[in-house]
Amino acid sequence: EAGVTQFPSHSVIEKGQTVTLRCDPISGHDNLYWYRRVMGKEIKFLLHFVKESKQDESGMPNNRFLAERTGGTYSTLKVQPAELEDSGVYFCASSLEMRESTEAFFGQGTRLTVV
Amino acid sequence: RKEVEQDPGPFNVPEGATVAFNCTYSNSASQSFFWYRQDCRKEPKLLMSVYSSGNEDGRFTAQLNRASQYISLLIRDSKLSDSATYLCVLHFSGGYNKLIFGAGTRLAVHP
Numbered sequence: 001e002a003g004v005t006q007f008p009s010h011s012v013i014e015k016g017q018t019v020t021l022r023c024d025p026i027s028g029h030d031n032l033y034w035y036r037r038v039m040g041k042e043i044k045f046l047l048h049f050v051k052e053s054k055q056d057e058s059g060m061p062n063n064r065f066l067a068e069r070t071g072g073t074y075s076t077l078k079v080q081p082a083e084l085e086d087s088g089v090y091f092c093a094s095s096l097e098m099r100e101s102t103e104a105f106f107g108q109g110t111r112l113t114v115v
Numbered sequence: 116r117k118e119v120e121q122d123p124g125p126f127n128v129p130e131g132a133t134v135a136f137n138c139t140y141s142n143s144a145s146q147s148f149f150w151y152r153q154d155c156r157k158e159p160k161l162l163m164s165v166y167s168s169g170n171e172d173g174r175f176t177a178q179l180n181r182a183s184q185y186i187s188l189l190i191r192d193s194k195l196s197d198s199a200t201y202l203c204v205l206h207f208s209g210g211y212n213k214l215i216f217g218a219g220t221r222l223a224v225h226p
Contacts (some may be wrong), residue, residue, distance in 0.1 A: 042218040106158035
């Protein structure tokens with residue numbers, strides 16, 4: 001069974017450009033999360049989808065970030081316009097249920113570099 | 116103050132050594148606790164959940180002290196393959212469903 005897949009694995013863009021990250025969760029997982037790790041810091045929560053609905057977007061840094069999950073399957077995270085401080089690794093995770101004990105499975109991440 | 120504090124390390128230990136990592140958290144409402152392992156340039160993977168009664172999985176033992184808001188991970192008989200970053204992770208309660216990560220403790224096991 002395929003795990004959580006993310007695309008692209010790496011992206012280098014110039015400040016002011018737009019980048020769209022994609023996440024395909026494990027099939028059947030209604031819960032999808034975005035996290036990111038900026039250099040030298042801990043991994044931080046961005047938002048949580050349950051199917052196509054945003055359950056919690058309290059971690060989104062600002063309105064330059066837009067996440068969607070149309071149809072409740074894959075999700076995209078768009079950064080527009082990108083700034084230097086957006087550089088980091090963006091992880092997507094999915095889980096079958098919302099219970100605390102349910103394991104979240106992570107994708108390998110997209111390494112974003114804004115120059 | 117960070118919600119989850121960990122010693123960043125690195126901990127450099129020889130094969131066969133016993134090593135312990137500690138973690139403190141500030142949010143007393145946290146209900147669930149985990150240790151994740153992250154290899155270099157890879158995704159975090161769940162190592163084990165942490166229970167108040169303490170739990171063991173092979174060479175790994177995790178302990179939770181709610182009164183002191185303290186979590187520990189003990190690794191016995193270290194292997195080269197244990198080299199990784201160990202992340203202390205809380206599940207945030209209160210109607211939400213998100214993980215709060217520590218910055219991680221780096222372990223390097225050498226021959």
